Amino acid sequence: MADRAGRMLKEEVITYAYLLLYIALSSGQIFFNKWVLSSKEINFPYPLGLTLLHMVFSSVLCFVLTKVFKVMKVEEGMTMEIYVTSVIPIGAMFAMTLWLGNTAYLYISVAFAQMLKAIMPVAVFILGVAAGLEVMSYRMLLIMLVISFGVLVASYGEIEISWIGVVYQMGGVVGEALRLIFMEILVKRKGLKLNPISVMYYVSPCSAICLFIPWIFLERPKMEAHGTWNFQPLILTLNSLCTFALNLSVFLVISHTSALTIRVAGVVKDWVVVLLSALLFVDTKLTFINLCGYGIAIAGVAAYNNHKLKKEASRVSSNDSRQAEAIPLTEASSPDR
Secondary structure, X not given: OHHHHHHHHHHXXXXXXXXXXXXXXXXXXXXXXXXXXXXXOOOOOOHHHHHHHHHXXXXXXXXXXXXXXXXXXXXXXOOHHHHHHXXXXXXXXXXXXXXXXXXXXXXXXXXXXXXXXXXXXXXXXXXXHHOOOOOOXXXXXXXXXXXXXXXXXXXXXXXXXXXXXXXXXXXHHHHHHHHHHHHHHHHHOOOOXXXXXXXXXXXXXXXXXXXXXXXXXXXXXXXXXXXXXXXXXXXXXXXXXXXXXXXXXXXXXXXXXXXXXXXXXXXXXXXXXXXXXXXXXXXXXXXXXXHHHHHHHHHHHHHHHHHXXXXXXXXHHHHHHHHHHHHXXXXXXXXXX
16 A cells, blocks of 8 residues: 555656656746847847757757667658648648747747737637537637637737737747647547657658748848858757757656646746746836736636546547447357356
8 A cells, every 4th residue: 555655656746747847848948949039149030040950950869769779669650641641731830830939039028929829729729610620619619709808908918019029929829720730630530649759750850841941031041141150059959959858848748647737737837938037038028917818818728728628538438438338248249158
């Protein structure tokens, strides 16, 4: 009994350690990106180039870990048809999300960017309904209205709002919503389940190619216009390594808990980012209206996560009951022993 209690306590400690690691890495990566892009010391205002570097670094590291050292395994079942119809769209949307999201940091504060991200469930739900993955209901409509109202209030409370930054951030939200929809189609309709390492292995090279093409035309001329590229290998390598570690922490949390736990931890992380950014960056000026609006939006997000949890629990319960009904039939058809 004591051994069992000890094992359970150890598992809980490990789980909370992974959650804290995820929150720390996710928050730290946001601050790190903001600092690299806006710092006069680093002087690297190239969000497209930074995102491209992340994807190239991730592609190389995934290959080394899975194919050279073989410390991690890539899930099997990938076909050319699935890669073309699902992985490439996912890679393109992932590239779009990171590019536009990082670009937004050049125009708006980190805190306001996080507040705008709260609209994500609305975008995912609307696109899910359009794709036939979600069903419209009065309950979900009310939740979407609460989230939208909260984000509008938070935006109204922003002192120095840049509409260019808002457009970039909303573009990133749409890209992320589309990526999640394509991921759901990959799992539900294609029947292929991949762990985060496998997703990174397949998606990162595709995202790198999608980023490389616009980088040639949009940022490469600007970088060449400055003569020598202001490229600081140590800092940018550490930044890329943090991005990879963040994705790995997601794998660790999901393997010990669930995808819903990541969502809940994400809400905690968003509040940490909003509050800490006010202390770390001079361009962040929070107001009471900001916080009230964001609180309303987060309440809506919590209701959305709770609805998804109940829906998933109901589906699992239904599957278990069908399996239980099938067991007597199997036993009845077996000969007596």
